[in-house]
Amino acid sequence: MTGRGVTFPRGFAAGAAAAGVKDGTPGRLDVALLAADRPCMAAAVFTTNQVVAAPLVVTRKHLAGGSLRGVVVNSGNANACTGVHGERDALAMAAAAAAKLGCPAGSVAVASTGVIGIPLPVERIAKAVDRIVPDTDGWDAFSRAIMTTDTRPKVAEREVWLAGQPVRIGGVAKGAGMIHPNMATLLVFVTTDAILDGAAAAGALRAAVDASFNAISVDGDTSTNDMALLLASGASAIKPEGHEAAAFGAGLTEVCADLARQVMADGEGATKVFEVRVRGAASDEDARLAARTITTSNLVKTAIHGADPNWGRILAAAGRSGARVDARRASVRIGDVDVFTSGAPAEWDAVAVRKIFEAAEIVIAVDLGLGTGTARAWGCDLSTEYVRINAEYTT
Template sequence: MEQGILIGKTPFVIVNEPNVASPKGFAAGGMHCGIKRKRPDLGMIVCERPASAAAVYTTNAFQAAPIKVTQESLGAGGTLRAVVVNSGNANSCTGPRGLEDARMMRDTAAELLGVNRHEVAVASTGVIGEFLPMDRIVGGLRQLTVSKEGGRSFAKAILTTDTCIKQAEVRLTVDGVPVVVAGAAKGSGMIHPNMATMLAFITTDARISPDMLQSLLWKATDETFNMITVDGDSSTNDMTVAMASGLAGNRTLTPDHPDWEAFSAAFLHVCRELSKAIARDGEGATRLIEVQVEGASDAKRAAAVARAVAGSSLVKTAVFGRDANWGRIVCAAGYGDPTLDPEKTEVFLGDVQVVRGGIPLVFDAGAAEAELGRETVCIRLKLHSGEGKAVAWGCDLTHDYVTINASYRT
């Protein structure tokens, strides 16, 4: 079953059972190789031809070895045939040996696939500061199989503290031919991206150059993956990789292409849904928080306000307790953009307005509490200072977050 969504005049279809291997030319798979005790911990996406590729990475100074190796691969030509991912071990802060191990992952996969080593990207997620068990990973790669139906097993293999897999897929028409955009991601804790997200992988069979794909990924990242937060921590391993096989048969996509806006909207939708899924699955979380800001002096300031409110620990705990403590919201908005005008500011909890002109309103406490109890809690701010707008996503902060992270290594 599929559901139609209209974007402007151009429809794209949301696939209810998404699969990162759906686009033409792709296959995927995952398995348990022994990094974790029982759960799947090794996955791979493979393209049957060199795919245009793009990536964004964490700006954390302690970039993990897999990021450096993936940068080497993409820097050699801008195309990829595969990406190999392990979970349970981040291969971060592991020095020269960590780099050697990441390169061994890359080279082993390349050898088994019969492709050049620079056509393979690698990613890792898990505990920082421990060496990879390379005998298990190499052995796993020799046993790992990929298929068109393997997207779900791949999505399982990349998880750490996640409680569910995260996939998205849409279909549209470009130049009269069907085009698919799909993705898979992981993320639950250590979520506060800067130029990336935890781990996300986007695939499409559209024809697009590496440069255009990189530009599109940067833009989509700024509007989606860079607008989520769980706990304020930007990981050492954050990475988003996009691959385009070009096998759909459309003319090469550029901003001048008549279907560029439709494709961009479809790509953005996949990134947005993966981002929201990460925020919704924050460690210990019970609710997704969506912060909508409009009327800022510009888009950059709107984004700063939205991220500040979504990331505020005090706002997050108030949502958990269903406490309509609007003072925490205006406080966060004020340090998000110190130039905003309090006398123009309005705040809403869902449909319940709690602040106008920077001062409180008499409101129905029961209605406000009901809004804070929804599965998705919507906080809206109207700043009346310009045309800038943005949306950010976060989650509530619960007792379980502390429990999970107090014993993460054990």
């Protein structure tokens, strides 16, 4: 389901404007504002990169207050590695948004994405913020304004029924390159009208991110600017508790997984998306290690791009993942064809399996034969177009 994304839950509005930051192209949306009509409980997950951009430093501080009223985002400039001016400029963005929303600057999260090491044209951004008029139809403008090398916006929403009442969850994501497990170049904003306390919001977001964005990889690189942010308005008057908390968490994970799949499908230069399903691992953690290593293997990615059903690359990636692997007990299936069974090559039709690898979506299943651990991860192929895009695009 796609539609209003971050404005689907009650209590939220959004909008965007052009400040000329992105490519200097006049009229191209590059400043976005998400507004809540009340203070929202907030939680976030940030990049694991040790080089952290100024907006993340500011947002972490603002989250310490426990609630937010809005989020201001710019694309085209990362405001990363910009010295002492970087944090000052991020604070100025927050102040501009706060003036628009009528709240303290400390109640605004700040995000930036784009080129690293270039001073932020904060005065132009502040003027653009002032021109934005957030409304419930502004979700599309918001989703487009945060894009960089993305070719299309990414939005998702779900409605979960709790205590006989609907609770809404909506989200938007930005990302196409520098995508790798543990929060890579991603900006993710998720809203809900559920009532959540701080611990519930943080726990639900962490679980959802781990099952979705931390299970995808385009190119193995992580960025300086990435965050996933959850805002809960409480406008539904429903507080998920007990088994309903699990239902809410499942809905949140569905939204994040939907967005993650859209990111993979829009991977820079990608022509195919593949899912790796690992079972029979000694533990769930071992399964995650194996699945994620297979999706990040450049040899696997290029084999998929070339429609080469090379099961040896798949098994080799699992073997170096850090998971316990015994090739004598392992099996590999591509689509519905067993290519390696219980430690030995199977008999299979190379032409038929090559056709599976020619599809836009591919499923690879690996059974390690060692236990009950399971995991899934997603990746995309690696093409010459990816090289061209990143050779021409300044990071």
